[in-house]
Amino acid sequence: MEKEEIIKTLQKFGLTEYESKAYVTLSLLGPSKASEISKQACIPQSKIYVTLESLMEKQLVEISEERPKLFKAVTPQFVIKSLLEAREQEFKELKQKAFLISRLLRPIEVDEEFAEGVWVQKTEKYMEILDKLVQMFKKARRYVYDFTKSLPYSSSYREALLDCKERGIKVHLMVTNGFENMEKVKWYLKSGIKLRVVELGLHPRIVVVDGKEAMVRLENGEKLNFHSIWSKDPSFVNMLDSYMRSLWEKAKEVKLR
Secondary structure, eight states: OOHHHHHHHHHHTTOOHHHHHHHHHHHHHOSBOHHHHHHHHTOOHHHHHHHHHHHHHTTSEEEOSSSSOOEEEOOHHHHHHHHHHHHHHHHHHHHHHHHHHHHHTSOOOOOGGGOOSEEEEEESOHHHHHHHHHHHHHHOSSEEEEEESSOOOOHHHHHHHHHHHHTTOEEEEEESSOTTOHHHHHHHHHTTOEEEEOOOSSOOEEEEETTTEEEEEEOOSOTTOEEEEEEOOHHHHHHHHHHHHHHHHHSEEOOOO
C-alpha cells in the first residue's frame, strides 16, 4: 500500500488530512522534532503544533520531556485497533439515533375506524401499490379477495399471503390471465392459495378485506402511471364485496395436474 493510500485510509477512520500525514511521517521517521515533521509531511509550520496536540489528545502520538522535545508515533497496531473501536462505537450510537429518529418522525397514525371518504393514490412505482395491499392483508381477520390481471410474484406480497394462511384467513385470488409462467401458478397452489380464473378483458384490480375496506387500481393503460383508490366507506365496500363474491362463484378453479 502506497503512502498516499495509507493517509487517505486514516482519514476514513476520522483523522484530518494533516493528522494523517503527521502520523504516517512520524511512524516512518521515528522520534522527531516538530520542525522535521512539518518539513517531511508538508504541513505548514503554523499548523504543525496544533496537529500534533490533536494527535496527542487522541493518544496516537507521545511527546518526550527532553529538550528539544521529540514526538513519537504510538505503535500502529494499537492505533488501528483504537480507531476501529472508536468507529464501531460511533456506528453503534448512530444506529440508536437512527432508530429514535425513525420513531420520532413517524407520521401520526390516524385511527382508520374514523377514516372517511375515498383516498386516491397516484404513483409511478408499482411496488407502492403492492405495499398498500400488503398493509391491508396484515390487517385481515376473516377473508381477502384479490382480483388482478396477472399473478404477482413479489416476495413481500407472497409473504403477506402466507401470513394470512397461517392466521387462518381465507384468501381468494382471481386472475384474468398470467398463466404464461406455470412456476408462479404452482407456487400459489402448492402454498394452499385458492386460485381461480375470470375470463374478462381489461379490468381494474380490486382488493376487498373482511368487507371493511377496499382498494381499486385503475387500468389507465399507462405502464408507468398507476392510480388507485382506497376507502372504508360502507356503501362503497359493500358494493365491491358483493361484486367480488359474485365473481368468485362464476370463476373457474385452477388445479395442479
